[in-house]
Amino acid sequence: MSNVRDTQDVIEQVIDESVLKLLKGTDTTQKAMFNKIMALARGLTLNADGTIKQSTANLKAIREVKAILSNTLKTKAYKADVKGYTDEFNTVKGINDEYLGTLSEGFNPEKLVYKEVQKQAVSLTQSSLLGAGVDENIIKPVANILQDSITSGAMYGDMIQSLQTEILGDAERLGHLKRYSSQISWDAIEQFNRQYKNTVSSDLGHEWYQYASGTSRDSRSYCKKRVRRFFHKKEIEDSARLKWEGKIPTTTASNIFTYAGGYNCRHSYDAVLIDGVPNRVIQRNIDNGNYKPSQDVLDKLKPKAKDTIKKVDARKPSGMPQSVWDKLPETQKKKVFDTLEKARVKENIGLKTIEYHKKFAENNLADRVSYGKIQNPETIGRINKQADELFKKYDIKKLDDLVPTAPKDTSWARANGKVLRLNHNAFNEAGIKERFDSTNTNYKKHWDDAIKKQQFQIKRLDEYLEKNPKEITHYNLTKKRMNRKINEYEKTKETYSRHNVLYEGKEYESIITHEMGHTINDQRTGKLSRGLYMNTGMDKHIAGELNSKQFEVYSRAVKSGDIGKISEYASNNAEEFFAESFTMYHFKDKTLPKYIIDFFDDYFKKTKL
Numbered sequence: 001m002s003n004v005r006d007t008q009d010v011i012e013q014v015i016d017e018s019v020l021k022l023l024k025g026t027d028t029t030q031k032a033m034f035n036k037i038m039a040l041a042r043g044l045t046l047n048a049d050g051t052i053k054q055s056t057a058n059l060k061a062i063r064e065v066k067a068i069l070s071n072t073l074k075t076k077a078y079k080a081d082v083k084g085y086t087d088e089f090n091t092v093k094g095i096n097d098e099y100l101g102t103l104s105e106g107f108n109p110e111k112l113v114y115k116e117v118q119k120q121a122v123s124l125t126q127s128s129l130l131g132a133g134v135d136e137n138i139i140k141p142v143a144n145i146l147q148d149s150i151t152s153g154a155m156y157g158d159m160i161q162s163l164q165t166e167i168l169g170d171a172e173r174l175g176h177l178k179r180y181s182s183q184i185s186w187d188a189i190e191q192f193n194r195q196y197k198n199t200v201s202s203d204l205g206h207e208w209y210q211y212a213s214g215t216s217r218d219s220r221s222y223c224k225k226r227v228r229r230f231f232h233k234k235e236i237e238d239s240a241r242l243k244w245e246g247k248i249p250t251t252t253a254s255n256i257f258t259y260a261g262g263y264n265c266r267h268s269y270d271a272v273l274i275d276g277v278p279n280r281v282i283q284r285n286i287d288n289g290n291y292k293p294s295q296d297v298l299d300k301l302k303p304k305a306k307d308t309i310k311k312v313d314a315r316k317p318s319g320m321p322q323s324v325w326d327k328l329p330e331t332q333k334k335k336v337f338d339t340l341e342k343a344r345v346k347e348n349i350g351l352k353t354i355e356y357h358k359k360f361a362e363n364n365l366a367d368r369v370s371y372g373k374i375q376n377p378e379t380i381g382r383i384n385k386q387a388d389e390l391f392k393k394y395d396i397k398k399l400d401d402l403v404p405t406a407p408k409d410t411s412w413a414r415a416n417g418k419v420l421r422l423n424h425n426a427f428n429e430a431g432i433k434e435r436f437d438s439t440n441t442n443y444k445k446h447w448d449d450a451i452k453k454q455q456f457q458i459k460r461l462d463e464y465l466e467k468n469p470k471e472i473t474h475y476n477l478t479k480k481r482m483n484r485k486i487n488e489y490e491k492t493k494e495t496y497s498r499h500n501v502l503y504e505g506k507e508y509e510s511i512i513t514h515e516m517g518h519t520i521n522d523q524r525t526g527k528l529s530r531g532l533y534m535n536t537g538m539d540k541h542i543a544g545e546l547n548s549k550q551f552e553v554y555s556r557a558v559k560s561g562d563i564g565k566i567s568e569y570a571s572n573n574a575e576e577f578f579a580e581s582f583t584m585y586h587f588k589d590k591t592l593p594k595y596i597i598d599f600f601d602d603y604f605k606k607t608k609l
Contacts, residue, residue, distance in 0.1 A: 007099040008212040010477050011092055011193060012266065018088035019185045025081035026178040029073065033177070034167045036068050037142065041160060044150070051153045058150045065146055069139045073177075074130060082129045085185060086122045092193050093118055098464070100197070103273055104204045117199050121192040128184045137180050142166060183264075191258050194268045198257035206271035207233050207291065220246040223261040230281045234290040236269055321504055322433070353377060357384050364388055365402055366420065372404030373424035379508065383427065386509040387420075390516045390586070394604070397523055415515035417522030432507045439499035447493035454482045454489070495561065496568040501583045510583055517582030521550075521575065524607040546603055550574050553599045562593045 040061055045053045052058060097109035127133055145166060149159035169175035174182065201209075211226040222244040237253035246262040257269050274282070279301050285291040293301075315337040316325045328336070354371065357380040361369040365387050371380055390396060397417075405411060405421040412426035412435065425431045438446065458479055502510045525543040554574040557563040563571045570580035584592040585600045 007095060008268065008270065009481060011095050013477060013481065014088055014091050014095065015186075015189050015193070018085050018091075018189065019182075022081050022085040022185050023178055023182055025078060026175070026181050029075070029078050030168055030175040030177050032075075033069060033072050033142075034164065036072050037065065037146075037163055037167065038160075040065060040068065041146075041156075041163070044156070046156055047153070050156055052150050052156055052159065054150060054153055062143060062147050062150065065143050066135075066139055069142060070135070073134055073138065079130065082126060085129075085189075086125055089118055089122050089125075089189060089192055092189065093196055096193070096197055096200070100200050100204075100271070103206065103271055107200070107204060111203075113203070114196070114200060117196050118192070121188065121195065125184070125188040125192075128188065129181060133180075133184070138177055141176065186264055190264075190266060190268075194260055195258040197268065197270060201257075201271040204271075208272050208274050208277045209233065209236060209269040210272050210276075212268050212270045220244055220261050220265075222247065223265065223267050227267060230272065230277045231269070232281075232285040232290045235285065354380060357381055360384055361387075361402055364398070365391065366399035368400065369402045370404060371402075371422070374404075374422060374427045376428065379427050382508045383422070383512055386512040387516065390513060394516070394520055395608075396516060396519055399519070412511050413515045415518040417519055417526075420515055420519065426511060427508060435500075436502055436504060436507055440502055440504070443496070443498050444493055447489050451486055451489050451493075454486050458482050492568065495564040496571075497564065499568045501567050501570070501580045501589075503587060506587070510587075513583045513586050514579045517579035518575065520582070521578050524603075525550075542606055546606060549599065550578055550603075553596060554578075557593070557596065562596075565591050565593065 044058050044061060045055055047053050093109075093114075097107075101107050101109070142163065145159065145162050148154070149162070164170075166176055169178070173179065208230065209232075210230050211223075211228065222239070222242065226239075236256055240251050240253045240256040244262075246265070248259045248262045251259045251262070259265075260267050260269065274297065282291065282293070282297065283301060286293055315333060316322070317336065320336075325333070354375065354377055357377060358369050358371070361384055365384065371383075374380060374383075391398075399420055400418040402420045402422075405414060405423040409421075409423065411421075412423050414421040426435060461478060461482075500510075501514065525546050551574045554577040557566065557577065558571060563577070566577070566584065567580050570577045581592065581596050582600065585597060
């Protein structure tokens with residue numbers, strides 16, 4: 001496997017299958033344990049009132065219970081389940097070996113120290129599931145219940161209830177063996193996966209890592225801030241000093257690569273080549289002293305020469321496609337420019353200052369206004385004009401804020417009933433052209449390229465298998481996942497014609513209309529604020545019915561395939577479906593299905609402010 005994400009996906013699939021198979025067998029073992037204990041309990045002598053008699057014969061049963069449970073837990077079937085589970089440690093090692101081999105030509109997976117890591121991990125895990133760990137965590141608690149019940153003369157029925165809850169579990173928790181095995185099995189194989197990779201990476205001198213993710217079972221802050229991001233080794237070691245919920249208390253700089261985010265963490269720090277590390281991450285570590293670059297790395301960080309940047313004719317109307325403008329003779333271009341120049345003066349758009357547009361927005365659109373890095377007056381004028389048109393037509397209430405998106409937010413824009421956020425990367429001539437091309441013009445090509453990439457990876461795997469026939473298990477898992485991806489890509493390509501509703505020549509207006517769709521949805525029926533309606537005169541029952549109707553229409557579009565007439569983005573959820581469909585509704589796009597148009601007509605009629 002040639003990249004971190006593919007490797008981690010396959011490893012997580014192996015881990016999931018091995019752990020779930022082991023846990024499935026614990027149900028049978030728990031029942032056998034309980035039946036054995038019940039047979040023993042039925043032999044206890046009781047007092048006339050149903051309490052357990054404090055007798056020598058009864059106390060003798062306590063000594064017998066440990067042997068009975070030990071024999072039950074160490075049957076051939078359970079031992080076979082545990083062995084099958086620990087055998088998968090070798091599968092995980094093999095998958096990692098395949099990836100690590102792509103990073104270093106001198107990597108030798110047969111090195112004794114690497115095998116010893118696996119051997120120790122298997123030994124400790126088997127001890128936890130079959131040896132001292134089971135005696136301490138499974139057998140001892142059951143024996144304690146029996147001892148406490150007999151020595152205190154407890155009610156027989158209470159003892160049986162306690163034993164049943166302890167061994168088999170109840171509606172609120174799993175049985176003790178399954179609960180204990182679940183914790184041990186998830187953590188053991190995940191920690192081995194991380195420990196093995198760290199042993200090899202440290203041995204080979206790797207410096208750069210990506211925080212890879214499979215199917216995360218947690219939402220702890222440490223992982224959320226790092227997932228899929230790149231780090232230098234020293235940054236990772238320094239992070240061990242931080243505090244977060246779920247952190248293993250003994251986490252240090254030396255074991256952070258093994259413990260990662262803590263208990264039940266499904267992430268790992270995977271070594272990567274510096275060629276795949278973003279320049280900003282490399283520069284960050286040069287600045288903080290973590291990394292001393294070679295001259296080749298410094299050359300990579302140099303900005304591209306200015307003469308490689310394509311010059312844009314400033315006279316081209318922003319609403320005219322570049323292909324149309326390029327075909328016009330120079331005299332016609334001048335005529336078009338002069339005509340639009342006069343129109344701009346008349347409409348006060350483009351030739352007014354940013355301060356003028358800011359004051360206009362503060363008077364009409366939002367109480368607090370900042371355009372951040374959007375510094376083109378004409379662009380800001382188009383934003384204001386479209387927003388003002390929508391405010392008036394759909395009676396949108398004035399917002400609290402019209403401000404930039406957060407620095408690391410890659411969304412084009414965001415909105416709810418009170419705030420509109422704009423990303424400067426979307427609101428510039430080069431940025432919007434790139435977004436239109438990627439989401440509309442080249443949308444099909446994007447999926448064709450993705451399919452070809454997967455097919456190429458399968459071809460590489462076939463070649464690898466010819467040289468390493470013993471890796472057939474890893475190969476089959478990987479190929480199965482890649483073929484599944486190809487099917488998903490082909491289905492997406494056939495279903496949709498674009499990723500976003502974005503009209504050429506009206507790209508900025510399309511984005512603003514989409515975001516105002518969210519604002520309307522929130523202000524009128526509280527769809528985003530979950531019941532916090534800005535329309536105080538709105539009947540909450542009607543709002544609830546309309547929100548339910550919105551989901552029904554969304555579901556109908558998905559099931560019928562009509563969602564493909566809107567956009568791939570509209571399929572995400574009912575809220576994005578509303579915003580994308582509203583954009584088509586506002587621009588009177590005839591391809592929008594009639595039942596969706598009827599929904600909007602009814603929505604605006606019933607929520608009239």
